[in-house]
Amino acid sequence: MVNRLFFLILCCSIPFQGTAQKSKKPPKPQVLVYGHGADAFSAAMQSAQSGVETYWIVDSTNIGGTLIQGETKSISSNHLLDVGTWAFFLKGIANVKEISDSALFAAKKHIAPRIAQNVFENSADTIKRLSYKKNLTISAIEKSGKGWQITLSNRKKIKVRAIVDATDKASLLSLLKEKDIKDKEYFPSELVKQINYDSSLYRTGVAVGQIGKQIFNIPLSNLLPDSSLRNYFSTKPNEKLLSPDNIERIPLLMLRAQACGAAAAYCAFFNTTSDKINVRTLQGELLAFKSFMMPFQDIRLSDVHHPQIQRVGATGILRGVYKNNENSFQFSPDSLVSSKEVEFPIKQLYTRSQIWFKDKDIPVFKLSDLLDLIKYVANRGEELNAEVEKGWIKRFKFKGSYDPERKLSRREFAVLVDTYLQPFHVRVNLKGELQY
Structure with a gap:
């Protein structure tokens, strides 16, 4: 009797092969982000939030770059344009549940390196569809169909549909073989630092910035590389304006990187190339994650109507106006319409x-x-x-x-x-x- 009971227990303890669950393989990454600064964090966060598996190679021990170094920092740029991943970061610095103008303003004036590092690290650990590895570098990169094949310093190879290079001056370009590239200039070299309604480019804005008297948006075309580098995005390719060493450039750098992350995710999600991105679809995705297309400084994230005003503003039906000796760009929501x-x-x-x-x-x-x-x-x-x-x-x-x-x-x-x-x-x- 005892022997038969043991036999029954033993049989019950062995899983039935017809119903046993197989261990799931980890999902393959579709977007790879490379870098360790605030822009790398921004791009990786947006890519993952846009619904694609994202692998972030952090070429350092810590995440955050300039913001986690030295003394407590105060930033005045992007005045009244604290949106997107930059606003998310400030919300973490302020340690508040809801975004408010007062909380964002206070956070900008007192960014402690240790707190900034905690915000980056803790956030990276909790974002769905985002995995990352520190102290790793990329040793080789080459085209593979519509996407790229990456060789890491640990000799592991990864195939992805899109890359966001968040290193200084797009350092991954130096690893490309000559057959993979054509021209020397891969990205637009300058930003148009003013909204010009005589040109239609304002309709394609994917990030907003304010530096001194310059209030502007960044058109999608500024993110897109030469046709020989499709699905390769750089957060700071060659512009002094976006230097991470200048602390006042960090907000703009993070918002541009957020757009890069969204663009890379778009290419991966729709299995397409960067030259075929639908401008309005990408803008809608960024707006859903609280980034702006138009730099209206009198319309805040806390404004319940900011999505509608941003969308209509991007069509040009209602236009913004530079005021106060061009020190502000305003929508003037309470004015009348003719x-x-x-x-x-x-x-x-x-x-x-x-x-x-x-x-x-x-x-x-x-x-x-x-x-x-x-x-x-x-x-x-x-x-x-x-x-x-x-x-x-x-x-x-x-x-x-x-x-x-x-x-x-x-x-x-x-x-x-x-x-x-x-x-x-x-x-x-x-x-x-x-x-x-």
Whole structure:
């Protein structure tokens, strides 16, 4: 009896092969990030958050670069443009649960190296789809189909679909074989440090910056390499403006790196090449992770309408203005809207609107005017009035009461246009030109 009982226990302890679970292999990385500074952290974080397995090779013992060295630091650049991964970092420095203007401002004035290092290290350990290895370098790199094959200093080889090089002056380029590259200039050499509405490039912004009197966005084309280096992105290829040794450049550097991480993830996720990135899709991804396309300094992350204002601002329907001797770039959300201001960009986006605007001169748009325009362009009926009235406070989060005769603010105009006309859905190319 005892022997039979032991036999039964022994049999029950042996797993049945038909139902036993196999150990899962770790997922293969699709994006590789190389470097140890704040920009490497930013790119790796965004790539992983964009939904692709990301492997970060940290060529150092510590993460953080300049921010974790020396004395406590104070940064004044990107004034009122503390967004994206830079805002995430400041939130960690402030040790707060929610982002607020006061917390971000205080954190910028007192960045202690030890606390900064803790923020980087602790965050890297908790980000899903991100794995990293310290004290490792890359010894070889070569093209492999649409992507790249990497050889590490421990002789391990990895194939990935995209690379973000966060080393100084894109040092990985020196490892490339001549057959893999064509020209000497792989990336644009300069940034246009002002919003110029005479050029369409403003529509393609993927990061924002403020340095001194220069307030600008970085167009997607500034991130994209020469055609011979597709799916290779560098956070600081050759620009003094982005030197990590200048502490005032760190916010811009992190936001540009965030865009690089999103672009690399895009290429990996859609199994495509960097020259085929959909500008609006990439911008939408960055906006979802609290980065900005337009450097409106009077629209903060804490503003409930910042996504709609950013999207409409990137279409050019409502434009920003440099004020205070060009020391600030503002959207002016409480100002009113005239037909003269919005007629041309709306006509560009919707040919049907040309008939509606004919012989119209509206000094100040009223709610009834905009609803009439939306009905005409979007083929909506009178039910639109009731829909907007019902959602005025709860859905749209507007202040005041619904009144068709009320004069619309730029804020209200932007939110309603974004909701019902969706101009951000009209595609643009890398030059910012509309693609119908």
